[in-house]
Amino acid sequence: xxxxxxxxxxxxxxxxxxxxxxxxLWCCNAGHRRPRIVEAIKAQAEELxxxxxxxxxxxxxxxxxxxxxxxxxEGMEHVFFTNSGSESVETALKIALAYHRANGQxxxxxxxxxxxxxxxxxxxxISVGGITNNRRMFGSLLTGVDHLSSTHLPxxxxxxxxxxxxxxxxxxxxxRMIALHGAETIAAVIVEPxxxxxxxxxxxxxxxxxxxxxxxxxxxxxIFDEVITGFGRLGAPxxxxxxxxxxxxxxxxxxxxxxxxxxGAVLSTPKIHDAFMNGPEHLxxxxxxxxxxxxxxxxxxGIATLETYAEDGLFERANELAPYWEDALHGLxxxxxxxxxxxxxxxxxxxxxxxxxxxxKRAFECFIKAFEKGVLIRTTGDIIALSPPxxxxxxxxxxxxxxxxxILKELD
Ligand code: PXG
Ligand code: PLP
Numbered sequence: 572x573x574x575x576x577x578x579x580x581x582x583x584x585x586x587x588x589x590x591x592x593x594x595x596l597w598c599c600n601a602g603h604r605r606p607r608i609v610e611a612i613k614a615q616a617e618e619l620x621x622x623x624x625x626x627x628x629x630x631x632x633x634x635x636x637x638x639x640x641x642x643x644x645e646g647m648e649h650v651f652f653t654n655s656g657s658e659s660v661e662t663a664l665k666i667a668l669a670y671h672r673a674n675g676q677x678x679x680x681x682x683x684x685x686x687x688x689x690x691x692x693x694x695x696x697i698s699v700g701g702i703t704n705n706r707r708m709f710g711s712l713l714t715g716v717d718h719l720s721s722t723h724l725p726x727x728x729x730x731x732x733x734x735x736x737x738x739x740x741x742x743x744x745x746x747r748m749i750a751l752h753g754a755e756t757i758a759a760v761i762v763e764p765x766x767x768x769x770x771x772x773x774x775x776x777x778x779x780x781x782x783x784x785x786x787x788x789x790x791x792x793x794i795f796d797e798v799i800t801g802f803g804r805l806g807a808p809x810x811x812x813x814x815x816x817x818x819x820x821x822x823x824x825x826x827x828x829x830x831x832x833x834x835g836a837v838l839s840t841p842k843i844h845d846a847f848m849n850g851p852e853h854l855x856x857x858x859x860x861x862x863x864x865x866x867x868x869x870x871x872x873g874i875a876t877l878e879t880y881a882e883d884g885l886f887e888r889a890n891e892l893a894p895y896w897e898d899a900l901h902g903l904x905x906x907x908x909x910x911x912x913x914x915x916x917x918x919x920x921x922x923x924x925x926x927x928x929x930x931x932k933r934a935f936e937c938f939i940k941a942f943e944k945g946v947l948i949r950t951t952g953d954i955i956a957l958s959p960p961x962x963x964x965x966x967x968x969x970x971x972x973x974x975x976x977x978i979l980k981e982l983d
Contacts, residue, residue: 600961619631670792821838883962
């Protein structure tokens with residue numbers, strides 16, 4: 572149990588300090604309890620608690636949307652506010668379908684995701700997502716969904732620093748789907764630029780470019796799910812900037828408010844936005860929206876968060892720290908049970924060999940031992956995933972990997 576937090580640390584109920592190696596759940600990119608964000612929330616709660624987002628507005632939602640647009644990749648001009656990554660995904664999928672319909676191409680209804688993709692827990696997200704256990708309990712899900720293969724090629728790419736060489740051609744599977752179904756039936760492809768939740772799968776060199784080229788050529792929208800990669804995780808505002816490949820829609824959440832208040836957003840190009848904006852004033856443009864879209868207190872937290880990132884130069888800081896992070900992480904190569912190490916920006920993964928017949932147990936033991944030694948890590952399957960707040964110091968990077976090295980040597 573965590574009872575308080577400050578900067579890089581959590582405090583437990585029994586008064587121990589735990590170094591945050593995961594930015595909470597990939598979301599507290601500026602570290603914990605940042606004064607500007609705390610003050611903004613207090614002040615907003617005293618001024619305007621809630622305003623409807625249907626027909627009515629309030630200044631902070633527009634201020635945040637403007638700040639987000641200014642930070643967003645070139646061409647991303649419009650913002651739709653949600654309350655989580657999962658809602659951002661549902662929103663983006665619905666915008667994609669409605670966009671084609673508004674354009675007279677309502678037969679474009681097919682959605683394409685990817686194996687080992689994670690797009691939250693709602694129906695659209697689990698349908699396009701590729702995590703078997705997240706899907707198997709919940710019925711037949713959306714129809715008309717296909718999945719590209721995962722880009723994870725452990726035999727060819729293990730222990731690679733940064734982007735792997737092999738696998739760009741996996742994007743060509745989309746051509747097979749186009750040949751099979753007809754491009755005119757496909758609405759959108761959704762992928763995480765870097766798959767986070769399923770164990771940090773880095774896109775092979777050229778893969779995202781190829782996906783962009785094929786989608787563009789066939790009038791298919793490309794959605795980048797940047798719920799984890801947004802807000803500096805790779806040392807750039809968005810993965811879109813980092814990879815230099817621009818999708819049609821970007822989903823984000825988590826770091827938008829530093830994890831402090833639930834909020835997400837979908838960013839879109841004018842082409843998509845404008846397709847809905849040609850009716851008379853009194854009619855609804857897009858039949859979608861949440862009670863809490865653009866909530867005033869969340870908006871205030873978002874503004875203060877984006878200001879904190881800019882004022883402290885945190886995205887640049889992440890970029891500068893990335894080589895140190897990479898070296899420290901790959902220093903674990905050769906330790907017992909370590910079968911792969913992957914990294915990009917301030918993300919790292921250490922894949923462990925599973926205990927025969929007991930998958931996930933070895934990584935879970937690591938998690939418990941690290942917690943006891945004062946470091947918070949995250950595990951998924953037998954993979955340790957790391958994503959510290961971008962304020963991390965080099966000595967704290969050393970602390971994470973020294974602790975893990977000690978634990979790996981101790982494990983059976
Ligand atoms: N898309 C992506 C790419 C995500 O990583 C979501 C959508 C859903 O966001 P919400 O806010 O609805 O949770 C996510 C969330 C983990 C972990 O351990 C990752 C997430 C959530 C919880 C745990 O890797 N990512
Ligand atoms: N269910 C009912 C009965 C509702 O009235 C509403 C919203 O008005 C919702 C669900 C959706 O809730 P939210 O807008 O918080 O997502």
